[in-house]
Each structure stands twice: as structure tokens, then as C-alpha cells.
Amino acid sequence: MTYVVxxxxxxxxxTDCxxxxPVDCFYEGENMLVIHPDECIDCGVCEPECPADAIRxxxxxxxxxxxxFNRKYSEIWPVIVTKxxxxxxAEELDGTPNKLDTHFSEKPGEGD
Incomplete structure (x- = not known):
């Protein structure tokens, strides 16, 4: 099992997650995060930390x-370890359906 964004x-x-x-498996895009499924140790500590309920x-x-999707972008975006x-x-669009089709950016984030 693994967790995905x-x-x-x-x-x-x-970025509370x-x-x-404990293994720094989050990667940052311009407007979202992903988890590398091969690096995730399935501990589950990130899931309750997400205010948008986006980790499953x-x-x-x-x-x-x-x-x-998470695998693809975690291999090209930079790692993020700092909140x-x-x-x-965020507040305005939290819970908006179909954001992949309407708001997603493939550009990488800054990482850290």
C-alpha cells in the first residue's frame, strides 16, 4: 500500500503533510504536491494532516x-520537506470538483 495525493x-x-x-517522499509542483509511491512507507501520518483531505x-x-500520476510527477518535480x-x-477552491481538468499545472515548484 502507498498513499497518493x-x-x-x-x-x-x-504543505502540512x-x-x-519521515521519509521525505513529497514532491512539489507549481500548484500541488505528489507522493512518490515507491518511497512512501505507508505510515499514514500525512493523511490526517491535510486540511484539503487530498491524501488517500x-x-x-x-x-x-x-x-x-503521483509517480510521474514525483520523478520530475523537486522534493519538498519544509512547510x-x-x-x-486555497480556501476559495478547496473542494472544487474536477480541478485536474481546470486548474492543474505541470510546472515544477521551488522545492527545498
Missing amino acids: MDNCIACKY VEVC PDTEADTEKWVE KDPLPT
Whole structure:
């Protein structure tokens, strides 16, 4: 099992999760985070830290595409280990459906 970041992170990018991750498996895009599924140790400490409820175990329904999505971008985006402020659009767009189609950016974040 692994954990994955799903589309509710897009345009929010809360980073509370990166501070509790014991293996630094989060990677930063311009407007979201992803988890490298091969680096995640399945500890689950990140899931309750996400204010946007965007982190899910891969055992839940409809997460297969998100495992591959997280893998793809974790291999090209920089690692993030320090908490940052959420995006200015976080509160406004938290919970908006279909953000992958409407708000996702493939650009990398700054990392740290």
C-alpha cells in the first residue's frame, strides 16, 4: 500500500503533510504536491494532516490513476520537506470538483 495525493490538492497546496513525513517522499509542483509511491512507507501520518483531505491510501476506489500520476510527477518535480504557506486560492477552491481538468499545472515548484 502507498498513499497518493489526489486532485483536491490542486490550487490549494497545503504543505502540512511534508513536515510529518519521515521519509521525505513529497514532491512539489507549481500548484500541488505528489507522493512518490515507491518511497512512501505507508505510515499514514500525512493523511490526517491535510486540511484539503487530498491524501488517500491507494486501497480506496478510483486511486489507480492517481498512483501513476503521483509517480510521474514525483520523478520530475523537486522534493519538498519544509512547510510553506498554502496558495492564495486555497480556501476559495478547496473542494472544487474536477480541478485536474481546470486548474492543474505541470510546472515544477521551488522545492527545498
